[in-house]
Amino acid sequence: MPKKIFSGHESFNCRPLWLKKGYDFTKSGNSFSDASSVVQLGVGKNMVSSIYFWMHSFGLIDISGSLTALADFLFGEKGKDPYLENPASLWLLQYNLIKTQRASLYSIFFNNFRRERIEFTKDQIKHFVKRQCGQENISINEKTLKKDIDVFLKTYLKPQRAKKNFEDEYSGLFIDLKLINRLEITERDNQTFSINIGKHEDIPPEIILFLLLEQFEDKKSISFSNIMYNDSSPGICFALNEEGLTNHILSLTKKYKITLTEDAGIKELQMNEKIDKWKVLKNCYEK
Numbered sequence: 001m002p003k004k005i006f007s008g009h010e011s012f013n014c015r016p017l018w019l020k021k022g023y024d025f026t027k028s029g030n031s032f033s034d035a036s037s038v039v040q041l042g043v044g045k046n047m048v049s050s051i052y053f054w055m056h057s058f059g060l061i062d063i064s065g066s067l068t069a070l071a072d073f074l075f076g077e078k079g080k081d082p083y084l085e086n087p088a089s090l091w092l093l094q095y096n097l098i099k100t101q102r103a104s105l106y107s108i109f110f111n112n113f114r115r116e117r118i119e120f121t122k123d124q125i126k127h128f129v130k131r132q133c134g135q136e137n138i139s140i141n142e143k144t145l146k147k148d149i150d151v152f153l154k155t156y157l158k159p160q161r162a163k164k165n166f167e168d169e170y171s172g173l174f175i176d177l178k179l180i181n182r183l184e185i186t187e188r189d190n191q192t193f194s195i196n197i198g199k200h201e202d203i204p205p206e207i208i209l210f211l212l213l214e215q216f217e218d219k220k221s222i223s224f225s226n227i228m229y230n231d232s233s234p235g236i237c238f239a240l241n242e243e244g245l246t247n248h249i250l251s252l253t254k255k256y257k258i259t260l261t262e263d264a265g266i267k268e269l270q271m272n273e274k275i276d277k278w279k280v281l282k283n284c285y286e287k
Helices: 018-027 037-041 045-057 069-075 087-100 104-115 122-135 142-156 205-215 224-229 242-253 277-286
Strands: 180-184 192-195 221-223 258-263 266-271
Touching: 018 037, 018 045, 018 069, 037 045, 045 087, 069 087, 069 277, 087 104, 087 205, 087 277, 104 122, 104 142, 122 142, 205 242, 205 277, 221 224, 224 242, 224 266, 242 258
Parallel strands: none
Antiparallel strands: 180 192, 221 266, 258 266
């Protein structure tokens, strides 16, 4: 089980241009630990640490510090979306952030917390995480966890009111995914939020297929229930309801040799040919 990490971002949520900046920096053979990294990246020392944290958390660099295939696909010389202008890239990064479990709160929230409640407060997230860590005999600093929850919500939500630094406040990478809503505006620490479970029709079906090919590699038959409810599955990562997931899969059956069957009320996805996940991603971006 991966180590639980609730710090490393230095209280900065990931800015949209940081991942391209971090990619180019790493591709040029630089190290985030170099004294010159502040000058080369053009940000403060804490932000250098934060960029490294997010590159690692999104699975764009591996444990050895090398760039991954996904990093090259998105941000390389012939990268499909170096400036994250295509919504497909955000859904892809949302999945990768949860899958890697290197920023633990995101995996815990979508894989575990959301199974208990849809509406929540910051305190409820905090107590859930502390309880889960306690069950695993993991000590956690409450101040650190509170900062991590603040960064988490900034990643998904527009600010409650305009601040002086407009660019900083509206820099949440996943605001446009609309996965979390602010339900009630009260005192800062007593606000109520909700997970927006729905059809999410803006998810490109190829992103769903890419996830399936990663998670169920070489499987010819996949239970709809597993696609919907397994940890880090499309249904979980993207807060899809069953109708939304069904619609995305039916869309895939029109483009690929895939069928959705139902026998005695049990749905299964049949993969009728071997499909290359990277070709699927290329198809998504070449449309």
